Amino acid sequence: MQNLSDVLASSSTPEKLKAVLTVTTETCIAISDALKQGSLAGILGMAGNENVQGEEQKKLDVISNDMLKDALFACPAVRAIASEEEDYIVPANTDGEYFIAFDPLDGSSNIDINAMVGTIFSIYHQTGNSPAVEADFLIPGKEQVAAGYVLYGPSTMLVLTTGNGVNMFTYDPTKQIFTLTNENIQVPEETQEFAINMSNQRFWSDSIQSYINELIKGKDGSRDKDFNMRWVAAMVGDVHRILCRGGIFLYPWDNKDPAKPGKLRLMYEANPMAMLLEQAGGKAHTHTQRILDIQPEAIHQRVAVVLGAANEVDKCLSY
Structure with missing residues (x-):
């Protein structure tokens, strides 16, 4: 080997x-x-x-x-x-x-x-x-x-x-x-798993709340399939699970702290994980743009993150 x-x-x-x-x-x-x-x-x-x-x-x-x-x-x-x-x-x-x-x-x-x-x-x-x-x-x-x-x-x-x-x-x-x-890891385009910190739900935008509610409804909602929620409380663990078996990870924009509308740091969390996901066939975005296209403004800049299975990221962004 x-x-x-x-x-x-x-x-x-x-x-x-x-x-x-x-x-x-x-x-x-x-x-x-x-x-x-x-x-x-x-x-x-x-x-x-x-x-x-x-x-x-x-x-x-x-x-x-x-x-x-x-x-x-x-x-x-x-x-x-x-x-x-x-x-x-x-x-x-x-x-x-x-x-x-x-x-x-x-x-x-x-x-x-x-x-x-x-x-x-x-x-x-x-x-x-x-x-x-x-x-x-x-x-x-x-x-x-x-x-x-x-x-x-x-x-x-x-x-x-x-x-x-x-x-x-x-x-x-x-x-x-x-x-x-x-070797040559590929993320499945479809998934039935999502990872998000539900304790922040009341601070999310209406669109993210609508998207997550549809995942929770599962077969009883518009998605016609049930979803499981997973949350490791370490981005590295949640991304590893996605690379191993698919899924979507979100730390979305919220209004919990106006000075910190995003939680994760662009330069040493979002960017490297976005590169890994894209190299494995997935996608990685904020709520407005592709993460890898962002021009950094500061070394500790924070951003919102939605990354994982390509089709599920597209579905989330459609909200």
Whole structure:
């Protein structure tokens, strides 16, 4: 069976991009090892401070962020780093060729209950002759050269695209490598599963409320089929389920907080997941446009997200 190094070596992936991907995935293996220790290593619980989004940080948020930042900073191919846990971008090597944005531990509210979490990353090719600034980093998602995530579940899995389809790798702890286990993933066009945070229902637009109500009605409504609802409370887990067996995931626009009409961050959550979904035959939109076409305005910009099975995304947007 092929491992990650074999797959990258047999592809047209540039050498310096391979280096960035290798550093990223090897660091994720170290994060996975830390997660497995849990309370034994004293890494659970709150860190006692907030990130730039005003969200209270878990200890492992900080630990995983520092692990990735330090490893990528030392990689000569990396020009700059952006993270959910950093107020600003972190310039690395002026002569580096790649920007990488990441959510070091998506779904960190799940940590203390031993539920699913993951690391999401997005990579862009960007060169320059001076230290990178935030304006350099504001690149539309369609310019990504690679995107992926590592899911820390019963097994540790890497899901990756470099623009030529989506592959899944499973971490083999006996060999300490990621082994290719599913190649050229395709999302079924139709689905009977949806994922959404129902606690926000009263804040949704009338159109989203109508769409979800029709899913709930199932065969008793206009859809002529019953739907199941699933919600992992970690985007990485819900997207992984869609890539494995189909579905639709929504974190729609709402009026809960006028300053935050979208929940998910464009640069290191929505963009990489949108690239993965589109490479697998799915779709990814806000309530108004394709996610990968958005021109970012800030590194921590938030957007609404509707992604998953192509036909179901179209149906939702028709509302």
